[in-house]
Amino acid sequence: MAGFVVGLTGGIGSGKTTVSNLFARLGIEIADADVVARTIVEPGKSAHEAIRERFGESILLHDGSLNRAKLREIVFSNNSDRKWLENLTHGPIVQQLREIIASATSPYSVLVLSAGSGRSPMINKMLVIDVPEALQISRVTERDNNSIEQIKAIIKTQPSRQERLGWADDIITNDGSLENLRPEVEHLNHKYLILAADHG
Ligand code: ADP
Numbered sequence: 001m002a003g004f005v006v007g008l009t010g011g012i013g014s015g016k017t018t019v020s021n022l023f024a025r026l027g028i029e030i031a032d033a034d035v036v037a038r039t040i041v042e043p044g045k046s047a048h049e050a051i052r053e054r055f056g057e058s059i060l061l062h063d064g065s066l067n068r069a070k071l072r073e074i075v076f077s078n079n080s081d082r083k084w085l086e087n088l089t090h091g092p093i094v095q096q097l098r099e100i101i102a103s104a105t106s107p108y109s110v111l112v113l114s115a116g117s118g119r120s121p122m123i124n125k126m127l128v129i130d131v132p133e134a135l136q137i138s139r140v141t142e143r144d145n146n147s148i149e150q151i152k153a154i155i156k157t158q159p160s161r162q163e164r165l166g167w168a169d170d171i172i173t174n175d176g177s178l179e180n181l182r183p184e185v186e187h188l189n190h191k192y193l194i195l196a197a198d199h200g
Helices: 016-025 033-039 046-055 068-077 079-102 133-143 148-157 161-165 178-199
Strands: 004-009 029-032 108-112 125-130 170-173
Touching: 004 016, 004 178, 016 029, 016 108, 016 125, 016 178, 029 033, 029 079, 033 079, 033 108, 046 068, 046 079, 068 079, 068 148, 079 108, 108 178, 125 161, 125 178, 133 148, 170 178
Parallel strands: 004 108, 004 125, 029 108, 125 170
Antiparallel strands: none
């Protein structure tokens, strides 16, 4: 089953995790690129070893796991390091996402794409979450321990709102309350169930 795949994207703090949790509550399989990206750099994985070789022992925490905050700081201030890391992790991430989708038992799957990726060939429909930048910044400062400057720098590396909206088949405007999101996701779920059934 689950041949039909809905891509879900949006900038940092737009609500990708929140919305994908709502789809999961409706029984839909979620393949989340950020979640997978974390698992492929666990100690023992080849990407973990390559990162340690490039950046040295100081990139690890005391328990041997990756200091992700430090790595993020490095790659968001250095383009060539960011490209290197993307090249290293892209293949294993895609492979694992494909495996999750292939083994899904729900009528369709939601593939949560990282904020930087565009329309993937793996998806049938693209759902974009759109929020004004000011809300993005205030929600991320509340969620993470990042400064406004850090968040603005991250947003700058991501595609613009306009560019993202250009990929969209469907749009969720996440500028209201969390309670408003649920009926929107239920409505989209209904639509995707019909599309998935037609898809065969
Ligand atoms: P992303 O996964 O796109 O980075 P999240 O789903 O983590 O974004 O959302 C960012 C933060 O904003 C989280 O703390 C989340 O709980 C909060 N949030 C998301 N949507 C809303 C909303 N409609 N109202 C209030 N807070 C929200």
